[in-house]
Amino acid sequence: MDHFDTDILILGAGGAGLRAAIAAAEAAPDQRVALVSKVYPMRSHTVAAEGGSAGVVQAHDTLDDHFNDTVSGGDWLCEQDVVEYFVSHCTREMIQLEHWGCPWSRKPDGHVNVRAFGGMKIERTWFAADRSGFHILHTLFQTSTKYKSIERFDEYFCVDLLVENGRAQGAVLLCLATGEFCAITARAVVLATGGAGRVFRQNTNGGIVTGDGMALAFRHGVPLRDMEFVQYHPTCMPGSGVLFTEGCRGEGAFLLNKDGYRYLQDYGLGPAEPQPRNKYMELGPRDRLSQAFWQEERKGRTVTTPQGEAAVLLDLRHLGRKRIEERLPLICELARHFMGIDPVDTPIPVRPAVHYTMGGILVGIDTASPLPGLYAAGECSSIGIHGANRLGSNSLAELSVFGRVAGEQAAAFAKGAAAAEIPALLDRARAAEARALGLLNGKGGGERHSVLRKEMADSLEKGCGIYRLGDEMQQACDRLADLRHRYDGITIDDKSRAWNTDWISALELGYQLDVAQAMAHSAIARKESRGAHQRLDGYTQRDDANYLRHSLAHYRKGASPEISYSPVTITRSPPGQRAYGALGEQLEHARKEATHG
């Protein structure tokens, strides 16, 4: 097996991984950085983010407002100290990206422009047309090529972490092109492997978003936090789940039911004004909008698409051709190309689909996980800013802010750390290789992993959807246990080594099943409704007395995960009622009065 030794190993080269690599290279130019990704960095799923990234810039906006929006958006399940750090560093990171060349959309005077986003009180979303993630990712990737100390391992798939003496010291990689393994030993390891949305059926995520890093850390004893909170995005393409950015609504789009009625006003988000105010109607948060869809579907007020899916209508027509084509070119392309609909004169049928995993690898404000030497940033991590529901545009900001922190922290740790214990690590690496080869060459019982994958996605969609019921969640847990068991008996069609995507998919499925179990078990254990976790079986209310706590899923080999809880850090925003629309405004007034009075 090939072996490379390095100082800082970064797994994942999406937005978070690239930002971490650059930060590490700048913080410690004398240290070597290995940057690993199972796809070329610019294919990472950050590329698909459309809407934009948060950062307070306007004179009438404040960090406090961003803080409050984020904490109430997360239904108070946020680590408030982390949110505080986060909001005060977003803008700096956005400017840094600008200096590196990110083509943010501009105002006529040459200053960066910002747009409105759901759940944000004031416009603070930096955007690059509707290709914000694309431009951020390409800017970071291209900028990273400037640093000689970064060595990339493109199209290398991580099959395991190397942990020795209670410290993360490297990883075992499978080179896609050759099918050969290699071990990278390091003094510090950063996980930046992205989310896990593809465990669900209809989702906005790319094929590579399979929760690998979450499962890797999980298997090595790092808890996954708040995994029951999975965000549904309200406006996606029926069938495929491809996203229509929230930027559409930021630009003023309406959501209509089959009668052409702006139904959100029936769900506490009104009044319905021609130009929705921030945090009202269409600019409410995602969980609320997705829940309203579910209710409309129950009432039979949705349309049915040719694919047989229920949908509501995203209406852009009143914005006019010029604005639509200028601000939302990708949306035009998607609607015209993929659906044969011109948004200039026809509303687009949309429905919710799984979009984002709020939970992830437990890390502290310094991005360090409980396993020494292991850091995590980006969607794979749970640093605590999203709580029970993430606000749109907080995630790109997160990967910038905490990608940097992770790079710097890992560099600092590596500097002080003892050298990797290479012989012992290589033994472990060979064992990991043998396991992966065992999966490839094992005879199995003839079952295809694609069958298991579909069943997994179906059971999660049923059991852990927009609204949840105890027995349905139980069924999901049971089916997942069964799938986990059947997974050991799968047969891989393709026994060759070079570019064996059959094998890779099977390895990914293993990760997905672990993550899915963590989600389902965390969900069934939370007996309340909060943010993206909404129950209809008697636990319809938020229960701060018992559940203003983070869930922690712990891995147990061969068994279902164990769930425990940890406290939430609350510094200055005591849990209040989470409301939007007119009620939200009233409550906020009252809160302000109270603090001033």
Add this chain to the structure above:
Amino acid sequence: MSERRPYVRRQSRLWWASRTYRGYTLRELSGVGVAVYGAVLLAGLDSVRRGPDAYAAFVGWLSTPVAIVLHLVLLAAMLLHGLTWFQTLPKTMPRLIVGGQAVPQKTITNAAIGLAMLCSLALVIGALS
């Protein structure tokens, strides 16, 4: 030893004749037509230098079927050349920004073709008068 063994496909020697690239090859050959026409011009010029007999012979040749067909072909080549030349023109220059927006390449091409039509027309009118 790994299994990896990238397979390099050789580009077909006749790629330039394939459907995809036929337009390109014709465009290039139209440029050769320009040179051939240069030779015809030179021959005419030289006939004048060599005296009235040579000149008469040249003018006489111009009316033969061979010369007429040749000139028809050259005319087609010139037209194709002119058209494709101005289609390529905007590709060879920086994006033209007017009033904050890029001028569409079609506009540049059309303007240049218009200019070429004026130039050629001027020659024809000049010759007729």
Add this chain to the structure above:
Amino acid sequence: MADRDRLTIELWILRYRPAQDEEPHFVSYTVTYTEEMSVLEALQSIKDEQDGSLSFRWSCRMAICGSCGMMIDGTPKLACSTFLRDLAPGPVKIAPLENFPIERDLVVTVADFVKKIESIYPFIMPKETKPVEAGEYLQTPAQMAAYEPFSDCINCMLCYAACPQFGANPDFIGPGAMALLQRYNGDSRDAGSRERLDLIHGEDGVWSCTAVGLCSEACPKLVDPANAVNQNKTNSAFDFFLRGLRKENHS
């Protein structure tokens, strides 16, 4: 619309498995398809239901990650945004991107292309360095319009598959990397044009391009890489004659 017609279509897929095949060969698959099914979805259904050994790259399914370029009926296309309804009745020929070595099945070698991208200093070389604390550089919408389309390149390499000069000379820097070069050269915040231009004066730089122009037609993102290459050919030509003057200016 429950009983929509279930149509079938035949796909001829060029397959090459280095472990067992001497050279690539076409294999036929038949898939059932619906109106809105893309070529990528057809390939996925083959992989899931008929033959798990078929390999191809994909991720985003929305024409933005640039993974799924392939030759579809002889034209370079993104599989995720090419629809079977437009190719019916078939059979449809699917092959790996032209002009690139085949790693396996529909997977081609990308590393050389990425090296080219890395070679052209694909980052801002600022005119004046400015601390982040001092805020953003100003850039008017007109200044953005000068380079923005070039920044939309998704690195899908379709333009390379369309370019016969790249087919003839694999070392030709090619349209995609030139689009990126122009993306930075055209940026009002950048001062690296000189250095980048110096990289492309050679035969493998802009001078392999014969302005075929099909690169721009293949581009799914309207980047117009032909403009990037040929504009710089003009620049390189002028620089060839004017470099004497330039030296004087510098010293």
Add this chain to the structure above:
Amino acid sequence: MTRPPKRTIAPIFWLLFGAGGMLSALFGTGLVIVTGFLLPASPPSYQAAAAILHNPLAGLVALATIPLFFWHGAERLFLTLKDMRAGPRPLLALISYGAAAVGTLVTILLIFLMEFGS
């Protein structure tokens, strides 16, 4: 950093090619119509033709136009031959550019003779 690659002399030919291409694209069609169709239909007398051409200005115009047409065609011929892989590159270059060079010399010579000769 990487050393700059070797320059080629392609820009010289490219510039000639461009000048010839532009001239012919602007005036080529008109010229062909005039000399190919109008002239044989009603040919000017020899005296008239000679008078026009003996004017040094006309000589200069011809001197610019004809060789540039040659160089334009030569570049395209060379590239097409190269595309067709018709032979080793130096040979193809020799044939194409050589022809244009000879044509240019001949043009200069003939025009010189016409303006200053007998």
